[in-house]
Amino acid sequence: MKHYLTVDDIASLPDWVDEAINLKKDPYQFEDLGKRKTICLLFFNNSLRTRLSTQKAAMSLGMEVMIMNFGNEGWALEYGDGTVMDQGTSEHIKEAAQVVSQYSDIVAIRAFAGLKDKEKDEAEEVINGFSKYASIPVVNMESSVGHPLQALADAITLKENKAKKRSKVVLSWAPHPKALPHAVANSFIQMMKKQDADFVITHPKGYELNPEITKGCTIEYNQDEALKGADFVYVKNWSSYSDYGKVLSTDKNWTITKEKLGNAKFMHCLPVRRNMIVDDAVLDSGQSLVVEQAKNRVFSAQIVLKKILEDI
Numbered sequence: 369m370k371h372y373l374t375v376d377d378i379a380s381l382p383d384w385v386d387e388a389i390n391l392k393k394d395p396y397q398f399e400d401l402g403k404r405k406t407i408c409l410l411f412f413n414n415s416l417r418t419r420l421s422t423q424k425a426a427m428s429l430g431m432e433v434m435i436m437n438f439g440n441e442g443w444a445l446e447y448g449d450g451t452v453m454d455q456g457t458s459e460h461i462k463e464a465a466q467v468v469s470q471y472s473d474i475v476a477i478r479a480f481a482g483l484k485d486k487e488k489d490e491a492e493e494v495i496n497g498f499s500k501y502a503s504i505p506v507v508n509m510e511s512s513v514g515h516p517l518q519a520l521a522d523a524i525t526l527k528e529n530k531a532k533k534r535s536k537v538v539l540s541w542a543p544h545p546k547a548l549p550h551a552v553a554n555s556f557i558q559m560m561k562k563q564d565a566d567f568v569i570t571h572p573k574g575y576e577l578n579p580e581i582t583k584g585c586t587i588e589y590n591q592d593e594a595l596k597g598a599d600f601v602y603v604k605n606w607s608s609y610s611d612y613g614k615v616l617s618t619d620k621n622w623t624i625t626k627e628k629l630g631n632a633k634f635m636h637c638l639p640v641r642r643n644m645i646v647d648d649a650v651l652d653s654g655q656s657l658v659v660e661q662a663k664n665r666v667f668s669a670q671i672v673l674k675k676i677l678e679d680i
């Protein structure tokens with residue numbers, strides 16, 4: 369595999385999930401694979417899990433790791449072709465990507481959606497700029513439209529916790545005070561489309577995600593109806609897609625309570641706003657899988673890096 373940019377770069381989801389579960393039993397079984405190879409992690413936004421789990425995964429494969437908080441420490445990058453750079457940008461992506469390629473064997477990038485301009489966000493100029501001009505493989509650590517390392521970790525968590533052959537999985541919107549990206553929800557949906565499951569998406573009117581991504585999925589606007597008989601409830605806030613980047617509602621009737629959850633398992637990518645997205649009682653119960661999901665971020669990253677290293 370050259371790049372890992374979207375869930376569609378997963379050659380076989382069931383095989384990768386099984387490999388990750390196997391790797392978890394003995395994380396150092398490929399510790400020589402990354403010897404004398406370097407990964408450079410570039411962050412244009414904050415992180416806890418992605419930064420530490422990707423670093424841990426790379427170290428377990430024997431790699432050297434360099435990390436840079438590009439958002440506030442790197443030069444402001446220019447992405448436009450032929451731009452007269454007489455404004456705020458100091459360095460062009462063409463040079464930056466080629467330079468980073470001299471220092472490392474893989475580059476991983478986090479660059480969230482700005483949520484102001486849909487067309488600009490969907491053009492994915494940061495991650496696409498790096499994949500166009502870098503001469504090394506590029507890994508998506510959450511871009512404007514996707515978070516495929518998270519979705520792979522979620523697939524591992526679902527497999528480890530499922531009690532029956534065909535589970536009911538519900539993706540529910542929940543309230544949040546800030547405008548948040550669509551990336552986590554998008555990749556979760558793309559991953560669920562590859563699963564044999566009863567999958568339902570629920571959100572208030574106005575929060576429809578990109579119809580190209582939700583095409584073929586069941587959308588139920590009544591959250592109580594959607595949650596009936598759920599085995600897993602994956603909760604996430606996102607801002608409006610049609611009224612791009614806007615917070616249309618912070619209706620606490622959508623907050624996940626113990627009563628709403630019933631006997632289902634609770635999932636969230638983290639960081640989570642307590643008593644906004646979900647009640648304390650859920651997060652502090654044995655029904656919450658959030659810490660297991662975070663643990664599986666190590667193994668989703670490790671599988672992805674292993675596949676890339678095998679092809680270098």
Ligand SMILES: NCCC[C@H](NC(=O)CCC(=O)O)C(=O)O
Pocket residue numbers: 510515546548549550551552605637638639640641
């Ligand atoms: N990487 C996982 C989620 C990252 C981001 N959440 C956030 O920005 C939450 C910030 C806050 O709650 O203040 C998102 O929704 O895409």
Ligand SMILES: NC(=O)OP(=O)(O)O
Pocket residue numbers: 414415416417418419510518637638639
């Ligand atoms: N879930 C996730 O990507 O967490 P961070 O934003 O902390 O990396």
